[in-house]
Amino acid sequence: MKILIEIAVITAFVIGNILIADVLVVTKKGESIWAITASKDNDIVSYVRREDGVEIKCSASELDGVLPVFKRGVSYSTNEGQKYIERIQKVRAKHPALMKQLNGILQEWENLLKADPEMEKKIYDAREEFYKSDKGPKAYRKLSVDLNMLQYKDMQGKYSAKIKEIIDQAKKEFVAVNKPKITALAAGGKVDVKTFLPIKIMGEELMQATEGAEKEEIKNAVEKSRAICLESGINTYSSAFTSARSLDAYLQSSAGLWLLRREVASSEQQITKIEKAIQSLISNVSNVFPKYDFSFRGFPLLQDEIRQFNNAGSKASRVTFADVLSENSCILIPMKEPGVLRLHNKFTIPLKAIFNQAQPADRIYGMIIQMHQKGGGLFQYSIKLPSFVITEGRATFSLEDDFSKLDGHFVLGPSDTDGNSFYFCCLAYLIPANDFNPQDEWRALSSFCAWRVLP
Template sequence: MKNRNIYVLVALIILAQHLCAATRLVVTSDGKSFWVSSIKQEGDILRYYENQTGEEKEIALDKVHGVIPSVTKGKHYTPGEIEKYINRIKKLKVKHKGLYRQLQTMQQEWEALQKPNPELEADIDKLKTSYDASDKSTAAYKQTVLDYGMIRYKDMQGKYAPKIDNLLEEIRSDYVAVNKARLEKQAAGADQMGFDAFIDFQTLAEYVAKEAKGGDKTAVEGMLQEVRTKVYDSQSRAAYTRFIRTKSIDAYLESARILYGLKENVAVTDEQKARVDKSMESLKAMVLKSNGGWQLTDKGFPLNRERGTMLSQLGHRASVNKMTYEDYNEEVLVIPERSPDNQIKWQRPFSFPMQAFIQRAQPAGRKFAFIITYPGAETFIKELGSIKFKDGMATVNLKDDFQGASGMQIFTNDEMGRYFFYFHLAYETTDEKGERAWKPISHRSVWPILP
């Protein structure tokens, strides 16, 4: 009967845990122990992988007195589970005096889960106080949720789970209420809202709707749709009036920015997008009629005769290469003023003036940089600061001294002994964490380097 009880005990343990990869201690009937993982029962045999060697082994079920899982950090254990493992360890300590120290250590680890953690309790309360004192923004809300997630990880037995759940629900409700009110205030001025402001409005509204429930969710989603319609209508009119005032190239670019922004960020239906396309074609026809000697590329870049000649002569070294995995809007075309072929040598400083042509007006104060990648090297950022465009063009200078790539060895890959590096223009933005980042705004230029 005694052996039968052991059979039942171990079989239940194995059946409940054989798919789990957690480390467990096996105690044998002759007073030995070893650590295993991926243990499972097959009839009267236990198969396992020994931690020390990684080998698959087996042992007869009647030679096992107990299997104890180690405490897994971040895993939730119920009070019943904790008590069960502690009692099992206590029984094994009585039977196997030689394993007392090892089993006592495991018992203390399990008992630690039953003790309150004053430091953790204090952290839970501090987070709530910190959020209440914040601006209740999406960034503050996300950070608070993330921080509570870290506390959950430390709270291995889930002792504070109910309290954390209640606080998170309170914070969620407050976040939705505060930001719903902010959205309502912004929505009141939707007729004068530009698409830049709309993008911010949309970003906030979509996240608030994601966190909201019931009537709040419906109200925010409806508000977003209403504002979207108003912005679409008002900005469609603004694009025309902006150009008609002066009919200049710069006016065209301002209007083009509005229309591109409407299509990329505001329009959602095929009908709305088609209307924007029609407005864009009308705008292009008007600017060419009002500005003799100018042409528009198929992507909408305005070029006069001089720029057109430059593109035809040096287009193979312009920013015309795009990787299939890259996702960005091409708003700038960069063309060198002279050919870089056979002009750049490895580890020697170089400087090249270039012409940057825009497809649409750029936001005031926008910061630019070149993202440069050398063969076998990391990516380097060469900041340019703000760029002032006139008639859709500005001069920028690409220069480097290879200091960031010093010590690198390059290998040639063509019959002339050249290697190629590539670069593209980018603008300053922030990533999902709110940290400074650079987003491409032109395709890549590919230039050769001589050894």
């Protein structure tokens, strides 16, 4: 006979009559697996992995918990919530390395028991703040974030209809105020990158808030501005090197063309046109400066630097991560052998950075650090670097780290199938918080270096 379980800690199953969906399975080895169903047949637990839909069967003795995920829109009693909180806390005490995953599901159950008595007032205040503002993108985004956060805390969905009503009305106001602004900017005729970026960002937000003919009108205004910006930008940036014929002029021209490639071009035809302009620029600079090899993405590399980069292998900046977008405007070469790092032992590694694009003089640089943690996932932090000077596309600096930014519960995990762990680092620059980006952000300039690290 197959017994279906209510979500529970494995050592104390509660018998029910329905199949349970959306759970976190925790093994005695400290692994965590998200699953979409779980059931028990005598001593055998079956669950379906969320990531690939594969059904897994194992003995109940191999697991420490099959933990519940809160379902929004479902009514739970206070006793149920308290029961699940206690079970999750027990598993968390046994597996501190899984703190991040367990805290996430624990917080949702705790929110169930902490209804906010001022919820209605907070919804009203958020609405009033928007209507007293300029109703621009920043105000509209803040209202959406504030109300979505309140809706997240409204575990039983009591205020869902009211929140939706406010957001829908605010959306209409946002479009009515800002649509004329974007059409006026687009009608100006002269559009450079600095002018186009606000048009692009506001246009994207307006298109998300509109549909039909109104959405098409906004899209046409954005695309008209994009085409003007691309045409004038390619001509301006391509001619900059032709006029000066210096390495710095090349880097300035390259930076401008790559900016068009990243921020302006959208269609395959536009991307192809810019890439042809970049290749033409590389061909021209190669003829003017034969001592440099520009064949690797336009980096001005000397023969010694090519050998150093190749000899360093993945200890130089070669590793990429799908969720870390890089501008690929820099390569890093360690100037001494990093060896094997030890977690919590301070180290200093000198690095050479070589750029294929000019960088703003006032740019703040840092390093993005990533390491795999036990139980899965990457732990990331950043280290601000002392200022350095870029000369002829080159700079040297040192990365110093004592691991003090690691979470107190961090446990090093494997990075490859052989069980090796790596310290990944890349060069980045700071984008300060602004109207379109409410928090400081580190943007990657290079791929990651990979250095062995031991606990």
